[in-house]
Amino acid sequence: MKYDVIIIGAGPGGIFSAYELVKQNESLKVAVFEGGNPLEKRKCPIDGKKVKSCIGCPTCAIMSGFGGAGAFSDGKYNITNAFGGTLYEHIGRDQAIELMRYVDEINVTHGGEGTKMYSTAGTGLKKVCMQNKLNLLDASVRHLGTDINYVVLENLYAELKDKVDFKFRCEVERLEMIGEEGTVVQEADEKAAACQANGGAYRYRVHYAGGSDECETCIISVGRSGSKWMQQVCEELKIPTSSNRVDLGVRVELPAEIFSHLTDELYESKIVYRTEKFEDNVRTFCMNPYGIVVNENTKGIVTVNGHSYEDPKKQTKNTNFALLVAKHFSEPFKDSNGYGESIARLSNMLGGGVIVQRFGDLIRGRRSNEKRIEEGLVRPTLAATPGDLSLVLPKRILDGIIEMIYALDKIAPGTANDDTLLYGVEVKFYNMEVEIDQNLETLYKGLYVIGDGSGVTHSLSHASASGVYVARHIAEKRK
Numbered sequence: 001m002k003y004d005v006i007i008i009g010a011g012p013g014g015i016f017s018a019y020e021l022v023k024q025n026e027s028l029k030v031a032v033f034e035g036g037n038p039l040e041k042r043k044c045p046i047d048g049k050k051v052k053s054c055i056g057c058p059t060c061a062i063m064s065g066f067g068g069a070g071a072f073s074d075g076k077y078n079i080t081n082a083f084g085g086t087l088y089e090h091i092g093r094d095q096a097i098e099l100m101r102y103v104d105e106i107n108v109t110h111g112g113e114g115t116k117m118y119s120t121a122g123t124g125l126k127k128v129c130m131q132n133k134l135n136l137l138d139a140s141v142r143h144l145g146t147d148i149n150y151v152v153l154e155n156l157y158a159e160l161k162d163k164v165d166f167k168f169r170c171e172v173e174r175l176e177m178i179g180e181e182g183t184v185v186q187e188a189d190e191k192a193a194a195c196q197a198n199g200g201a202y203r204y205r206v207h208y209a210g211g212s213d214e215c216e217t218c219i220i221s222v223g224r225s226g227s228k229w230m231q232q233v234c235e236e237l238k239i240p241t242s243s244n245r246v247d248l249g250v251r252v253e254l255p256a257e258i259f260s261h262l263t264d265e266l267y268e269s270k271i272v273y274r275t276e277k278f279e280d281n282v283r284t285f286c287m288n289p290y291g292i293v294v295n296e297n298t299k300g301i302v303t304v305n306g307h308s309y310e311d312p313k314k315q316t317k318n319t320n321f322a323l324l325v326a327k328h329f330s331e332p333f334k335d336s337n338g339y340g341e342s343i344a345r346l347s348n349m350l351g352g353g354v355i356v357q358r359f360g361d362l363i364r365g366r367r368s369n370e371k372r373i374e375e376g377l378v379r380p381t382l383a384a385t386p387g388d389l390s391l392v393l394p395k396r397i398l399d400g401i402i403e404m405i406y407a408l409d410k411i412a413p414g415t416a417n418d419d420t421l422l423y424g425v426e427v428k429f430y431n432m433e434v435e436i437d438q439n440l441e442t443l444y445k446g447l448y449v450i451g452d453g454s455g456v457t458h459s460l461s462h463a464s465a466s467g468v469y470v471a472r473h474i475a476e477k478r479k
């Protein structure tokens, strides 16, 4: 088949590109190739009874399929340039915000109408944070919740399925550039030179098990799960890249009342603390009021995450959030993600999965056990192995987290209670950054890289906005 545009990956980046492309020009022939399943077939086999841990499915139902990594997420769409990616560096701050608002409108009109938008604008909490050496970052956040996020995705798919060719369970194995005479250009250097010489009149061919299709324009939106594949494409086509950071830390779980003055007003507060000891930045991440702590499986490595539901019947008595420290390696060791993976593996080795520890036990230098957790005030929402996080996390990171917990205790007394639970490790991996220009286009005309796979975005709102941006650019060029 020959398409005008092929999109690789049906996460938020890919979905919003497809949405905007057909909105701008209904006659465009667009295909979306997705390695995972359609939304209704995405089902993780872990049920806590028969299947207790990851069995390594051919495609991970949590990370892949229509909706991408965001499908079962908490559905927090943050409208801000302060975190969630650096899209603004490419397209400008105002445009980035405008596109995030546009994405929000689409979410609201596709099932999210009853959900709430929270904002830090005018909050007195900013001052309270500042008085305690904490920096509350500015943002508005729409909390869809895992349940409504799913409904929005269902509605988007229903609207798009007759206008766009969706190919599920169809992982793109290889991407080829086709020259003017239909020949495959073999050498990367030759490709680059020829491409520039003929004004970039290249087409792209995607290969998958059992076939191949061609297009004039290709949008790569493969997210975190496609990071290795993205790296391979960049190596083959000699697209420059640079290494990105890794964030390491723990997930904190405490009674929801302790944070309710923050979460009722802001839902999610992104707070940054600069440690006194090492002058490292520790930040809160992914706050889930009345939520649950969950396992996350990245290629067999079990880490921790969290989410919450909009439906009060599914809510718990606890709030959870991550405390993370960013690490970026450059010379001679560059593999920031490898470092994060090794620490997560160590915790898996000691705990058989995620480790949980009471804050009081951590401070007293002893491991937690079933009895101490059972006697504590906080009921864990995830069945994790009681253990000792100080045997897993590097001292510098752990010291930073402890300092931050005491700092948070000043604005939310009770955070540093003995019974506060810490789950580890939480790791946030980032893709290497792909060199793309102000149009999110690579050095090859017609080849775009968007969303988390580009290393430029790290969130639902930024990934979605990058999809809309590229779609508008492509539609404009074709006029």
Ligand SMILES: Cc1cc2nc3c(=O)[nH]c(=O)nc-3n(C[C@H](O)[C@H](O)[C@H](O)COP(=O)(O)OP(=O)(O)OC[C@H]3O[C@@H](n4cnc5c(N)ncnc54)[C@H](O)[C@@H]3O)c2cc1C
Binding pocket: 008, 009, 010, 011, 012, 013, 014, 033, 034, 035, 036, 063, 064, 065, 066, 067, 068, 069, 070, 071, 072, 073, 074, 075, 076, 077, 078, 084, 170, 171, 172, 173, 221, 222, 223, 224, 225, 226, 229, 296, 305, 306, 450, 451, 452, 453, 457, 458, 459, 460, 461, 463, 464
């Ligand atoms: C548990 C969890 C909770 C989260 N909660 C939030 C939140 O509340 N707010 C927030 O802003 N962010 C959240 N995130 C992050 C958010 O989900 C991502 O930032 C976002 O999904 C990135 O979108 P994307 O389209 O770039 O990539 P993805 O969503 O990762 O989608 C990429 C898609 O490409 C497919 N793919 C990969 N390689 C290929 C290939 N070779 N061929 C075909 N298909 C391929 C994958 O199967 C996948 O479906 C969460 C993430 C997780 C895992």
